[in-house]
Amino acid sequence: MLQPVGDDVDVYYRLAESLKLLPELRLDTLTILGPAEGDIAYDTLDGLIKHGNGWKELHFITPNSKMLGFAKLDMFMMDPYWRKPQPSTWKAALLERDSMVGSTKATVTIYHSTQASVSGSVIDPRTRQLFEQSVPRKKDSSKFGVAADTAPLAEKKELLVIARRGQGADIAERSRPPFGTNDIREWAYGMTWAEIRRQCIDYLDDKDDFYLSDEDDESDEDNEGSSGRWKLKENARIDSYNHVDDIEWDRTE
Incomplete structure (x- = not known):
């Protein structure tokens, strides 16, 4: 989920839409x-x-x-x-x-x-x-x-x-505007993933219960000068690996 630059509404981008950030795939x-x-x-x-x-x-x-x-x-x-x-x-x-x-x-x-x-x-x-x-x-x-x-x-x-895909199908992703509906590049064209992350993820609302631990949340209430940089809760799930063989497939609901 991302909040497009200049917007105040979060958008849930699916995998197909996220892969459009790799047009040379x-x-x-x-x-x-x-x-x-x-x-x-x-x-x-x-x-x-x-x-x-x-x-x-x-x-x-x-x-x-x-x-x-x-x-x-x-x-x-x-x-x-x-x-x-x-x-x-x-x-x-x-x-x-x-x-x-x-x-x-x-x-x-x-x-x-x-x-x-x-x-x-x-x-x-x-x-x-x-x-x-x-x-x-x-x-x-x-x-x-x-x-x-x-x-x-x-x-x-x-x-x-x-x-x-069918024989002769064009599997290439469009690399230049105009893009389709719900395409991240409609507002992020020309931005690197690092820039998108910095503007849309790393500086989330510092009262976001998903990202801040209870301790961080309480301390920020007393700290008006808080930077707002997110900190993951201890039980927040993230994927971190350097090789495909390191992936652990979550088979539980």
């Missing part, structure tokens, strides 16, 4: 370890398929099956988290994107692990199977995803979604 395969929360995982992948660039093939892995079973979740001043039949809906979205270059080869495939609570089982062809949700009849389509699907919610089996 050109990957054959982008692999993402998704979160355990089903609604967040679904929304993240949905954005990557509809708006993501910089990859020919996307591998999105989740530690459970909740992404395809959560109930519709209404959000304040945002579109609801509302799943649709998959992978047919994602495939249609990718085909629509790539049809502009006359390509009809875009595909989206979902694999479901056959083993519960076994890390990495879904990337092994011997321990996975194809997964596809049936498309409801037209009169029932508006109700799909409103209620939870208890079967995926109960399973602690990994999911792997593989999305492949």
Whole structure:
């Protein structure tokens, strides 16, 4: 979440929008370890398929099956988290994107692990199977995803979604204005990440309960000259690593 320069409203930028800060990204395969929360995982992948660039093939892995079973979740001043039949809906979205270059080869495939609570089982062809949700009849389509699907919610089996761009698709991100809606570069074009961080993150409101510890909060109330530089609470979660092999995948909700 960032507060654009010159604005007083925070904006929640998803992963697809954050990757637009890397317009030179050109990957054959982008692999993402998704979160355990089903609604967040679904929304993240949905954005990557509809708006993501910089990859020919996307591998999105989740530690459970909740992404395809959560109930519709209404959000304040945002579109609801509302799943649709998959992978047919994602495939249609990718085909629509790539049809502009006359390509009809875009595909989206979902694999479901056959083993519960076994890390990495879904990337092994011997321990996975194809997964596809049936498309409801037209009169029932508006109700799909409103209620939870208890079967995926109960399973602690990994999911792997593989999305492949169509042949000849332009995977490059636009590097110059004008940019699309919710693009960080609309207001940060020409700024480095260090500059964005300094102006939008490092000097947050010094009364922000998420970033300041209780001790810091109390001391700032008595210190009118406080600089306002944020300090993470002891229990605040951050990712810090120097190599991809050092990443610890959070598989819990």
